[in-house]
Amino acid sequence: MATDTSKYKLNHSMLRIKDPKASLKFYEFLGMKQVNKLEFPDNKFDLYFLAFDSPKATSHGNHWTDREGIIELTHNYGTENDPNYKIANGNSDPGRGFGHVAISVDNIQAACQRLEDAGYKFQKKLTDGKMRHIAFALDPDNYWVEIIGQKPLEETESAKETDVETYRMNHTMIRIKDPEISINFYKDVMGMDLKRTSESKNGGFNLYFLGYGPPAPESTVNGVNPVADREGLLELTWNYGTEKDANFKYHDGNAEPQGFGHICVTVDDLDAACARFEEKKVNWKKRLTDGRMKNVAFILDPDGYWIEVVQNEKLKQRSNW
The missing domain is CATH 3.10.180.10 (2,3-Dihydroxybiphenyl 1,2-Dioxygenase, domain 1)
Known part of the structure; x- marks a missing residue:
């Protein structure tokens, strides 16, 4: 068998x-x-x-x-x-562990404006902070819903319309203590492939995107996440140094x-x-x-x-x- x-x-x-x-x-x-x-x-x-x-x-x-x-x-x-x-949304202690789900959209500015016009709140708007290509909406329980674009920002800046039929439930993010152990587990035990790694040395964290299906394109086009058109990815977030702390532990949500x-x-x-x-x-x-x-x-x-x-x-x- x-x-x-x-x-x-x-x-x-x-x-x-x-x-x-x-x-x-x-x-x-x-x-x-x-x-x-x-x-x-x-x-x-x-x-x-x-x-x-x-x-x-x-x-x-x-x-x-x-x-x-x-x-x-x-x-x-x-x-x-x-x-x-x-509900504990996973982003503050003592419930810190799970981070967010992420939706990829055709026109990120129009998609965010549509949510804002409907009265939904944001943890981070496109204009907040340095990262102008992602936003975080809040669902009714204050879970973070990341919004990412399927196209470069400059291609969609003037777009007033967004087509929800083109959206994807792109990924789920969880924080991990030790990337070597976790990546090996998801690859060897669960049979996933590492699709993409994003290092943020200044921020002190790395992001690892794993999943099933074909490999991701090797290059990023104009800053767009090369796996933004996918569904069902797992994003592992590693904050530097957690693996060295014997007492460090994330919350499982249960x-x-x-x-x-x-x-x-x-x-x-x-x-x-x-x-x-x-x-x-x-x-x-x-x-x-x-x-x-x-x-x-x-x-x-x-x-x-x-x-x-x-x-x-x-x-x-x-x-x-």
Whole structure:
């Protein structure tokens, strides 16, 4: 029984939310559509799966497990009516770990103006700070949503229109303690490739973009991220020196304070993939055989982030999701 990691997909990133009406409105305004919903009334939570699904989208019409770049929103019943319930967005202590999701757009100025006109707030506008080619919008739970351009700024400066059907859910960023250990894990164990490295020596950090699929172009065109047109990338952010601090640890999002939950990889053959992970001596959060759900497994990465593993239903029928 074999498994082929080249058929794996970085399917989704899970975020806990307070109010599904507000969150769905925001992500649908960005152009995403609900491609699946799973309800668990006995356990008092619902899962909403959102993706770009227009005819121009990368995975248009695909089964939800045969996609990359999905955002899974987890709603625990009653949080919307609890004035004290608050999400940890991952960017401040004690919940620091997860950083953001990133949407790539056709015309970044027009896309940001559209969000601003709709009343949505920003952590960083295009005009803030030195980096004029990226912005960070805030979703209703104050998760950071990075906005990056698919084209050079000078090509889009005069553009007044933006087409949400061309947007991509480009990447999910998590902070890591030791880049050598983490990159080796995602390459050797999860079967990803390193698509791009961005060094910021003055800022004291490096960014590593990993994922499945074809290699990235070797050169950057006019400052545009060469993988901006992709979906389902994982960005690892390393702040220099953390690897030397024995006591340093990032927050996984699942202990209090809660927010980000996990990333999910879909595989060609779930049993074979889990057997391979067993051979790789991974740290399990949940084996397939644990608990009642026999169609889901969870691995822990070197920083303790959860990685869900499920079957790509296009490649092999397993679950009637």
